[in-house]
Amino acid sequence: MNSTPKLLVTQGRKATYLALSYSWGLGVRHNVQLLKRTKETFQHEGIVESAMTLSHQETLQVARMLGYRYVWIDAFGIIQDDKDDWATQSRQIADVYGNADLTLIAGKSDDSRQGFIKNVPRPRVPHCPIQYRSPVTSTSEDSTCYIGLQLTKATGPVEKRAWCFQELNLSRRKVTFSVQQLSFKCRHSNIYEDGAYVAHVPGNWLRDLSIRPSADRKVEPMDVLKHWYELTMQYSLTDVFDPTDNFATLCGVAKRFQEALQGSRYLAGIWECDMVRGLLWKSRKLYLGPNSRQSLKRPKGVKRLEGQEIQRAPSWSWLALTGPIIQATGKHHDEVFSDEANLRCRTLHNDGRTWTPDTWDPDVVVYPFPQCRLNIVGCIREVSRSSVKTANYGRRPRWQYSLARINDHAFLLEAVNDVKRSKDDGLLGSIVAIGLFDIEEQRSSRALYAMCLTYEEGLMLERTGDGYYRRVGVFSVEDDGYFSGLSSDMLSVTLI
Incomplete structure (x- = not known):
């Protein structure tokens, strides 16, 4: 040089x-x-x-x-x-x-x-010198090795x-x-x-x-996606000075995965070929382990956006918030998503693959970012927060997470306008799901809607003034009957 x-x-x-x-x-x-x-x-x-x-x-x-x-x-x-x-x-x-x-x-x-x-x-404790003589050499001189803490x-x-x-x-x-x-x-x-x-x-x-993925290094798509979810959970633990840089800081990794997934569209941090699973990320609050006490938050800008809350991704994307997440991985979820009969929603578009008409890919790195709307056909039910504490529910929730964490951070959801239910059922009889808000500020949300993505989990939504829906959390189904609608109940929903 x-x-x-x-x-x-x-x-x-x-x-x-x-x-x-x-x-x-x-x-x-x-x-x-x-x-x-x-x-x-x-x-x-x-x-x-x-x-x-x-x-x-x-x-x-x-x-x-x-x-x-x-x-x-x-x-x-x-x-x-x-x-x-x-x-x-x-x-x-x-x-x-x-x-x-x-x-x-x-x-x-x-x-x-x-x-x-x-x-x-x-070192907290200095290394200790120890004299020794090697039995395999001819020298008569002592040597010194140093022993210390690992x-x-x-x-x-x-x-x-x-x-x-x-x-x-x-x-x-x-x-x-x-x-x-x-x-x-x-x-x-x-x-x-x-x-x-x-x-x-x-x-x-x-x-x-x-290493670039290639034909001679071919792996199963589910193995690729599993590793993506593992990496994104690690990535969610990192920090960046300017939160609008986050798509740039993941761009290189996303490109490698896009090559391996043979061109599947990258929609604001989620792969279109595994869209339903990708939408079921959640706060790590339910997890009994490292980083589980850190809350998700809305990112705040720097420089000309100093202190302002910014929307850097659509509400349904895990990249919209900062903080540790859990992805829908593990043997149980693999079993759920291996059979399409377990899904309770589908894409609006006739090709069965396209979840949005909007354009997004790993090269989107400059803020403000383009809009990315999801078009979903699903069954939406109106729900409300119950006055009954989760600890008094009396049933083991469907979510396979720490019961103590569920009691501390989740809440019960009641049916709204359900004529099938009798007043004699009581408060516990009206419970249909257990919900978890993405961020604490969303607890003030009044009109809530629940849309199942699988037979056991779904998204909590709120309606916007223009008729779209915005994600505010996730929920675990506790009453299958309330969410098992007829084909006539299926609606076209746009998430922003």
């Missing part, structure tokens, strides 16, 4: 390069970065390395030591004040990191100004960054500067500084998204 770094516009040329995956830091803007006005200077006169952010400087140092002539860093690979260039480069992230010879992961640094090499943590394999703050999420998943070789140790990961194994070794089965693109 040249002693003075310069910007190279590749124009289709190919070469071996190193890429950097790191956290900028909350609201950090680099003193030296690629702008429209600096492009010519960076190309012809070079970049003042000493003025760079420390993480950028350290990346260049490592690249020189390893013999790399070219480096890709987002602050210099994307024109930061050019929306068109930002959108173009964001759509190419899968190739940028997938084609890199090596990716440096600045795992333990949550601020690029602090760097990722020098801030080495001190080092953690935790990567660090970048694991919580949405941008880094796809960079880590798309890179084929990674050297990670983790919280306590270095590690090297490739398609065959993970090797850690403390000697730990983990072998992989090579060639599995589902575990290595830098």
Whole structure:
């Protein structure tokens, strides 16, 4: 690498390069970065390395030591004040990191100004030197080994960054500067500084998204979708400074899955070929495990949208909100969706596959995003919140989640205008479902509608002024009879 770094516009040329995956830091803007006005200077006169952010400087140092002539860093690979260039480069992230010879992961640094090499943590207990002499060598001199506490394999703050999420998943070789140790990961194994070794089965693109799906690596669509749901649950735990970036931060990963699903449309984070299952995401509040106490929230803007609640996705998409989710995965759900007879809704369009007339795909990365409406034929029933507490229900709910969590966060739903029910049934006799709002603010919703997607679960909706419906939560069916309507009860519903 040249002693003075310069910007190279590749124009289709190919070469071996190193890429950097790191956290900028909350609201950090680099003193030296690629702008429209600096492009010519960076190309012809070079970049003042000493003025760079420390993480950028350290990346260049490592690249020189390893013999790399070219480096890709987002602050210099994307024109930061050019929306068109930002959108173009964001759509190419899968190739940028997938084609890199090596990716440096600045795992333990949550601020690029602090760097990722020098801030080495001190062990809680110092390593203890032990003298020994090897029985298999001829030397008479003693050697020394050091015994200490086991080092953690935790990567660090970048694991919580949405941008880094796809960079880590798309890179084929990674050297990670983790919280306590270095590690090297490739398609065959993970090797850690403390000697730990983990072998992989090579060639599995589902575990290595830098590999493009192809005919000789064909896998079953359900296996592809299952891995997508696993990744999206992980992704929902990450943060991004600007919430309008979220479709860009998932763009590269979504493109890999779209190739594997043979062109299935990507509708705001859900695949059209598995639409019904995809709609049944829910808050992690019902889950007894990690991150289950964190609520879903509406995203709030930054910069010119500072503090404003923004709608970055349709209400039915899990990407409309921030926070941890549960997807409809597992053996039970596989059994439910393996038989179409279990479904209680269908697409309005005659081809049986198209759920929306609107256009959306992984390349949609620039806010404001286009509209994406779902056209569904389903049976809708009006319901209301019951005054009876869930803990007093007296029956084991259909939902296979923690009963304590259900009692704490879910609520009972009563039938509305059901002439079949007698007043003698009492309050518990009118219970037809158990509901869960997506966010706390939706608890004030008055007129609620329930639409089954399967025989056991569905969406809670509210009606908009223009006759459309908006998702506010999910529900578990408790009274099959109330929701088993005749064909004449099926309505055309548009979700926005």
